[in-house]
Amino acid sequence: AQTVTQSQPEMSVQEAETVTLSCTYDTSESDYYLFWYKQPPSRQMILVIRQEAYKQQNATENRFSVNFQKAAKSFSLKISDSQLGDAAMYFCAYRSATGANSKLTFGKGITLSVRP
Amino acid sequence: NAGVMQNPRHLVRRRGQEARLRCSPMKGHSHVYWYRQLPEEGLKFMVYLQKENIIDESGMPKERFSAEFPKEGPSILRIQQVVRGDSAAYFCASSPRGPWDTGELFFGEGSRLTVL
Numbered sequence: 001a002q003t004v005t006q007s008q009p010e011m012s013v014q015e016a017e018t019v020t021l022s023c024t025y026d027t028s029e030s031d032y033y034l035f036w037y038k039q040p041p042s043r044q045m046i047l048v049i050r051q052e053a054y055k056q057q058n059a060t061e062n063r064f065s066v067n068f069q070k071a072a073k074s075f076s077l078k079i080s081d082s083q084l085g086d087a088a089m090y091f092c093a094y095r096s097a098t099g100a101n102s103k104l105t106f107g108k109g110i111t112l113s114v115r116p
Numbered sequence: 117n118a119g120v121m122q123n124p125r126h127l128v129r130r131r132g133q134e135a136r137l138r139c140s141p142m143k144g145h146s147h148v149y150w151y152r153q154l155p156e157e158g159l160k161f162m163v164y165l166q167k168e169n170i171i172d173e174s175g176m177p178k179e180r181f182s183a184e185f186p187k188e189g190p191s192i193l194r195i196q197q198v199v200r201g202d203s204a205a206y207f208c209a210s211s212p213r214g215p216w217d218t219g220e221l222f223f224g225e226g227s228r229l230t231v232l
Binding site (some may be wrong): 004033035037042043044047050056091095097102103105107109112 | 152
């Protein structure tokens, strides 16, 4: 079974600074997706960024980028120029790309606070 | 272009009552997933359904919980004889099938169940 591990329960960053959130996963599959979801106090799950395992290039979305290390099974999220609105829980998630096991598996999440 | 719709947003039940949570997937999506989030925890997979079929119920408690996704109408997560430990946020997500599946799951805003 696939597992996702987020070992840091909390992190804090100064506004306008850069922060990196860590995530590791375990799988025997070669074709899969990785995601970072943001959950603000409203509890809405918001997709931040998505990575396809077969792509070597790291995904980027504006101030958000990932460092995807497939061999190490590591998938960290870097937030540049942090803003107050970035404060939220962040969840790393894994999903198989084969149809047989299509559920999304989440890590425990990390609470990010942004200091003004 | 409505997203995933869940209702009710908040539900209060007394111990022993039944709770029914509804989820209408995004238009064109035929796959529905239910997740449970306990306070200060991540999302735990419960069940994955396609129209009229349960595909994966490996995360469903063996008793009191059931889910369906009929040919017509929303998906229903049903909890019978609720206990205080069932108090949680229940999230529904949907995805399209086949070539339209980009890997992402689209989440509703969740239904918060409180058991008194």
